[in-house]
Amino acid sequence: MPELPPHDIADLGLAARGRTRIEWAEHGMPVLGLLRERFAAERPLEGQTVAACLHVTTETANLVRTLAAGGADVTLVASNPLSTQDDTAAALVGEYGLSVHAVRGEDAEAYYRHIDVALDRRPTMTMDDGCDLVNRLHGERPGQAARVLAGTEETTTGVIRLRAMERAGALRYPVVAVNDTPSKRLFDNRFGTGQSTIDGIIRSTNLLLAGRTVVVAGFGFCGRGVASRARGLGAEIVVTEVDPIRALEARMEGYRVMPMADAAAHGDVFVTVTGNTSIIRGEHLEAMHDGAILCNAGHFDVEIDLAALEKLAVSRRGVRPDAEEFRMADGRRLVLLAQGRLVNLGAAEGHPAAVMDMSFADQALVMAWLSTEGPPRAAGVVDVPPGIDAEVARLKLASMGTAIDVLTEEQETYLGSYDLGT
Ligand code: NAD
Numbered sequence: 001m002p003e004l005p006p007h008d009i010a011d012l013g014l015a016a017r018g019r020t021r022i023e024w025a026e027h028g029m030p031v032l033g034l035l036r037e038r039f040a041a042e043r044p045l046e047g048q049t050v051a052a053c054l055h056v057t058t059e060t061a062n063l064v065r066t067l068a069a070g071g072a073d074v075t076l077v078a079s080n081p082l083s084t085q086d087d088t089a090a091a092l093v094g095e096y097g098l099s100v101h102a103v104r105g106e107d108a109e110a111y112y113r114h115i116d117v118a119l120d121r122r123p124t125m126t127m128d129d130g131c132d133l134v135n136r137l138h139g140e141r142p143g144q145a146a147r148v149l150a151g152t153e154e155t156t157t158g159v160i161r162l163r164a165m166e167r168a169g170a171l172r173y174p175v176v177a178v179n180d181t182p183s184k185r186l187f188d189n190r191f192g193t194g195q196s197t198i199d200g201i202i203r204s205t206n207l208l209l210a211g212r213t214v215v216v217a218g219f220g221f222c223g224r225g226v227a228s229r230a231r232g233l234g235a236e237i238v239v240t241e242v243d244p245i246r247a248l249e250a251r252m253e254g255y256r257v258m259p260m261a262d263a264a265a266h267g268d269v270f271v272t273v274t275g276n277t278s279i280i281r282g283e284h285l286e287a288m289h290d291g292a293i294l295c296n297a298g299h300f301d302v303e304i305d306l307a308a309l310e311k312l313a314v315s316r317r318g319v320r321p322d323a324e325e326f327r328m329a330d331g332r333r334l335v336l337l338a339q340g341r342l343v344n345l346g347a348a349e350g351h352p353a354a355v356m357d358m359s360f361a362d363q364a365l366v367m368a369w370l371s372t373e374g375p376p377r378a379a380g381v382v383d384v385p386p387g388i389d390a391e392v393a394r395l396k397l398a399s400m401g402t403a404i405d406v407l408t409e410e411q412e413t414y415l416g417s418y419d420l421g422t
């Protein structure tokens with residue numbers, strides 16, 4: 001048996017099952033597959049040591065394989081304590097020879113210990129989903145930042161944190177905001193979070209959504225996806241927002257819009273997806289009816305006030321996998337899914353491969369661009385170059401067998417002119 005790479009995973013015995021699932025996801029990721037072939041031939045990441053802090057899923061496995069095919073020496077660690085698929089981690093180590101340090105359900109000590117292992121490799125590039133690795137590097141090992149050529153960030157909350165670091169003058173190398181590019185955010189956040197959040201709710205409860213009232217807190221890129229998928233299953237949707245434009249959009253989509261103080265008494269299911277903190281607080285929990293279900297699809301487990309829920313409860317018990325019932329003093333029961341962590345990754349498998357194909361094609365192309373051409377500035381938050389975005393969309397359309405029109409010469413001239421009017 002060949003020597004295994006450094007790892008800390010739950011059970012190497014799960015490797016064969018993990019490999020089958022990674023191959024299943026691979027079929028749904030044709031664009032990334034194409035890039036993997038290109039990377040194997042061109043080796044754009046030769047010489048790079050990559051610390052990747054991402055959800056350890058079958059889709060991520062195919063991204064990491066692509067980076068390795070491109071010549072990178074990759075260490076993968078979890079970007080959330082609950083999102084690791086242990087069979088995927090096992091297959092990456094045992095079947096693909098890649099270094100993984102991640103265990104589903106790991107505590108905070110293990111979570112950061114694993115991040116530290118990736119940083120011990122002295123990365124020249126970082127990939128983050130939520131900014132925990134970048135934050136750890138800058139906070140605990142500022143001397144290492146000078147060694148890092150550049151990084152990428154996968155999610156909205158990570159980009160928000162990076163921009164705050166940049167404003168404070170604390171960000172010491174360039175990080176590309178992959179989240180913000182249209183071929184990621186318009187598809188992954190909306191269609192991916194929309195479907196996989198509903199998937200997590202249904203897997204953990206087996207609830208019939210038809211006829212229920214679903215309260216969606218936050219009508220951003222993710223929230224609108226969740227709302228539209230829940231409506232598609234027959235739920236009545238209530239949206240809570242703080243941004244007047246987004247609240248108006250929700251209203252004109254035909255959803256009811258109201259403050260959480262009013263929504264609390266109406267909802268059968270509550271989904272927080274704001275990227276903000278303390279969205280559902282003690283006073284809201286007090287107003288909820290018996291049996292209300294609470295879950296979160298925002299990056300961190302701070303959107304539902306878990307301390308308030310625990311304080312109000314007189315008892316708690318697991319009622320199904322990933323569902324815990326809290327009994328209040330007045331006898332009401334509130335059900336929390338996936339410990340208030342990302343419900344789509346904690347109670348389901350995250351976004352389907354077909355949508356991660358685009359997000360991770362963006363990631364792979366950005367990494368190759370950074371490695372071969374060099375970042376455009378020394379430090380700060382950097383946009384994905386528009387050429388990459390268009391290439392991913394073109395490749396995805398081609399993989400779906402969908403052709404589109406091309407501007408004629410006359411149309412190009414017309415669009416570039418100002419003298420042709422009525
Ligand atoms: P976004 O900025 O597009 O939307 C967030 C919305 O929440 C905004 O419209 C904002 O006005 C609203 N909001 C903020 N505070 C609020 C409050 N107190 N009450 C009600 N609404 C409030 O962000 P997004 O791209 O939709 O991402 C949202 C969160 O989901 C982030 O944490 C992001 O990292 C995470 N995310 C999760 C997944 C997943 O797989 N679960 C995928 C992508 C993004």
Ligand code: ADE
Pocket residue numbers: 054055056057058059060192345349350351352353356
């Ligand atoms: N984020 C949301 N879904 C994901 C998935 N399937 N893999 C990796 N990151 C994700």
